[in-house]
Amino acid sequence: MTSERRFYLTTPIYYVNDKPHIGHAYTSLAVDVLARWKRMAGYQVFMLTGTDEHGQKVEKAAEARGMDPQAFTDQVSQAFRDLASRMNYSNDDFIRTTEERHKTACAALWKRLQDNGAIYLGHYEGWYAVRDEAFYGPDEITEKDGQKFAPTGAPVEWVREPSYFFRLADWQDRLLAYYDAHPDFIAPQTRRNEVISFVKNGLTDLSISRTSFKWGVKVPGDEAHVMYVWLDALTNYITALGYPDENTALWPFWPADVHFVGKDILRFHAIYWPAFLMAAGLPVPHRVFAHGWWTNEGQKISKSVGNVIDPLQLVEQYGLDAVRFFLLREVPFGNDGDFSRKSLVQRLNSELANDLGNLAQRTLSLIQKNCDGQLPAAGAPHPADAELLDAVAALPGRVGEALDRQAFHEALERIQSLSRLGNSWIDAQKPWSLKKTDLVRMASVLRHLHTALRALATVLQPFMPDTMSQMLDQLGVPVQARDLAALDTLLPDGTTLPPPSPLFQKIQDDAV
Numbered sequence: 001m002t003s004e005r006r007f008y009l010t011t012p013i014y015y016v017n018d019k020p021h022i023g024h025a026y027t028s029l030a031v032d033v034l035a036r037w038k039r040m041a042g043y044q045v046f047m048l049t050g051t052d053e054h055g056q057k058v059e060k061a062a063e064a065r066g067m068d069p070q071a072f073t074d075q076v077s078q079a080f081r082d083l084a085s086r087m088n089y090s091n092d093d094f095i096r097t098t099e100e101r102h103k104t105a106c107a108a109l110w111k112r113l114q115d116n117g118a119i120y121l122g123h124y125e126g127w128y129a130v131r132d133e134a135f136y137g138p139d140e141i142t143e144k145d146g147q148k149f150a151p152t153g154a155p156v157e158w159v160r161e162p163s164y165f166f167r168l169a170d171w172q173d174r175l176l177a178y179y180d181a182h183p184d185f186i187a188p189q190t191r192r193n194e195v196i197s198f199v200k201n202g203l204t205d206l207s208i209s210r211t212s213f214k215w216g217v218k219v220p221g222d223e224a225h226v227m228y229v230w231l232d233a234l235t236n237y238i239t240a241l242g243y244p245d246e247n248t249a250l251w252p253f254w255p256a257d258v259h260f261v262g263k264d265i266l267r268f269h270a271i272y273w274p275a276f277l278m279a280a281g282l283p284v285p286h287r288v289f290a291h292g293w294w295t296n297e298g299q300k301i302s303k304s305v306g307n308v309i310d311p312l313q314l315v316e317q318y319g320l321d322a323v324r325f326f327l328l329r330e331v332p333f334g335n336d337g338d339f340s341r342k343s344l345v346q347r348l349n350s351e352l353a354n355d356l357g358n359l360a361q362r363t364l365s366l367i368q369k370n371c372d373g374q375l376p377a378a379g380a381p382h383p384a385d386a387e388l389l390d391a392v393a394a395l396p397g398r399v400g401e402a403l404d405r406q407a408f409h410e411a412l413e414r415i416q417s418l419s420r421l422g423n424s425w426i427d428a429q430k431p432w433s434l435k436k437t438d439l440v441r442m443a444s445v446l447r448h449l450h451t452a453l454r455a456l457a458t459v460l461q462p463f464m465p466d467t468m469s470q471m472l473d474q475l476g477v478p479v480q481a482r483d484l485a486a487l488d489t490l491l492p493d494g495t496t497l498p499p500p501s502p503l504f505q506k507i508q509d510d511a512v
Contacts, residue, residue: 007038008253011049012261013095013236016076017061020083021301022294022339023262025311026327030291030408031260032089033328036462037403039090040483046253048240049084050095051077055133055229059215069215073098086312088320088465093240097217097232106217106227106235108244109280113166114220118279124163124207129154133229134268135207152264164209164225171275172203178274184287186270187406188334191263191290195270206272234273238282255283258406266290289406292336309339318507321464322348328408328463345507355419356456357504362426363449364474364500370435375450375476375495376443388425388448391418392455396484399459415459422452450475451490458487467503474500 011028014020028049035047053073062072077096084091095102113119126135131154141148141156148156179185179196186192209225210216216226235243237256242248261269266288274284296307314323326344329351331337367376395418402411426449434442457471461482472482476495480486 005043006046006253007035007043008046008048008241008256009035009038009258010047010237010256010260011091012259012265013050013052013097013233014080015052015055015057016073016080017057019076019079020311022309022311022314022327023301024080025083025087026294027260027262027291028084028089028091029087029324029327030333030406031258032087032091033324033408033462034258034403034406035090036465037400040458040461041400042483042485045092046241046250047089047091048093048095048237049080049089049091050093050236050240051080051097052229052233052236053077053096053098054216054226054232056130056210056213056215057133059213060130062215070098083311086315086320087324095236095240097236099239102232102236102239103217105239105243106232107220109235109238109276110220110227110231112244112280113276116279116281118167118170119164119208120167122163122165123160124165125158125160126207127156128159129156131155135159137204159212161211162225163207163211164219164222165205166208166231166272166276166279168203168206168272168275171278172199174278175199175203175271175275178278178284182286185274185284186266187287187289191266191270191334195266198267199271203271230268230272231276234268234276237285256285258287258289259285260406261288261290263290263292289334291334292331294331295336295338297340298338314344318344318348321467322352322504325352325412325463329412331409333406333408348504349506351416351419353504353506355416355423356460357502359419359422359426359449360453360471360474361500361502363422363446363453364497366431367446367450367497368499370431371443371446373497373499375491375493375497376447377493378447379440379444382441382444384425384429385444385448388421388452391421392452395455396459396487400484412463415456418452419456422449422456425449454491455487458482458484471503474498474503 009031011031014024031047035045038045058073059069062069065072081094084094127141127148128135129150129152132150132152136150136156140151150156176196176199186195208228208231209219210228211225214226216229217232219225219227237259238254241250241254259269269288277284294301296309299305299307301308311323326347329347330343367373395414398414399411402414429445431442431445434445454475454477457468457475461468474497476491476497481489
């Protein structure tokens with residue numbers, strides 16, 4: 001692998017104590033869109049997703065169903081693999097923490113930390129939340145009706161047991177120095193501020209093993225202990241690249257360009273993970289992006305309330321690419337957002353059916369009718385052309401800039417602005433009227449609209465791969481000419497275009 005244009009991005013590995021929901025689909029979708037964009041931009045991309053299958057919570061969930069933990073994780077992990085396939089994610093690997101390659105990597109990282117003096121044996125006493133697989137300090141605990149709770153709302157219990165510790169306190173100043181030297185390491189800014197505040201309040205050494213349950217990766221040389229689930233889980237990001245063999249073909253992808261996580265697990269990725277890596281003498285990822293949570297029609301999503309959103313049911317009702325578009329269009333990535341079927345239907349009808357779909361159908365129907373279905377030539381430059389063509393030329397760069405900030409909603413707004421411009425421009429130029437007065441100008445207008453549609457369809461491929469593939473087919477764009485660089489090469493005049501068919505139908509939903 002010789003190219004220096006590599007890009008490595010990851011989803012969290014999802015915890016297998018229950019079936020996938022919209023939050024899982026949302027995170028992986030964002031990663032998939034960025035991975036597809038970078039491939040179109042000429043990068044060698046490695047996208048990783050998978051499942052986190054160890055820990056006390058999984059052990060208890062398996063027991064509750066009367067299942068062996070391995071059989072239980074096999075079943076639930078497959079549901080996440082099925083989700084990735086059904087949502088058309090383009091991941092290059094799917095990792096499971098029960099795989100032997102992962103256990104090997106965990107043992108190697110542990111040994112490296114131990115050899116570097118970063119681990120010692122002691123006893124732990126503290127408040128532990130099984131649901132979070134995390135310990136919390138006394139100042140973080142609240143009490144209600146005799147039950148103590150973590151900041152996440154998870155109940156906690158007092159735990160005392162032998163434990164290995166990671167010397168996290170030793171890394172407080174070095175972490176703060178790293179955050180200062182790398183201001184883009186944590187995003188968005190509000191999350192960065194939260195992490196820095198937490199670290200400045202003081203770090204204590206971290207318990208990284210347990211003896212009170214057995215479902216986990218055994219500590220090398222002391223199998224009475226299993227590794228803390230987060231040390232185990234975070235290691236997946238280097239396992240997939242071949243660690244501990246740093247001579248594998250995939251290892252040059254490290255360090256990761258972006259770890260995508262939910263805001264509830266940012267602490268583990270932005271504090272523990274870089275500290276582990278620094279202590280092991282390994283490079284730190286370039287960026288950790290923590291997105292927000294969805295509510296459902298204004299209500300917090302909860303199994304007990306019964307309002308959990310199944311992404312596959314949405315796909316079944318509204319179509320895969322429509323759901324992919326909506327999830328990244330509706331809410332600024334990084335913020336909390338509310339899922340509303342009414343908003344989904346309005347967004348799809350307005351922006352896909354009315355704006356983009358209408359522009360494509362009008363343009364391609366006019367070419368089919370008035371140019372014998374062949375791509376017309378652009379005539380002499382006209383002052384009115386600059387508004388549209390300048391926007392077309394700027395579009396890939398503007399979309400790429402937003403995606404590099406993980407501002408998916410901004411990228412889609414920039415795309416939609418060109419779609420809206422195209423519709424206003426065709427209304428202003430009136431090619432149907434030019435047919436009666438100036439055939440050369442009519443052909444030129446239609447050619448410029450075709451150019452705009454080609455740019456729109458190309459940059460929308462990461463968001464709606466199947467639908468945009470169909471649009472590019474209708475635009476006569478060869479499969480080998482659908483990356484960003486190909487936009488600099490015009491299609492030959494006279495290219496035969498197939499008869500168009502509508503790509504977006506307006507949704508009539510009685511439930512909204």
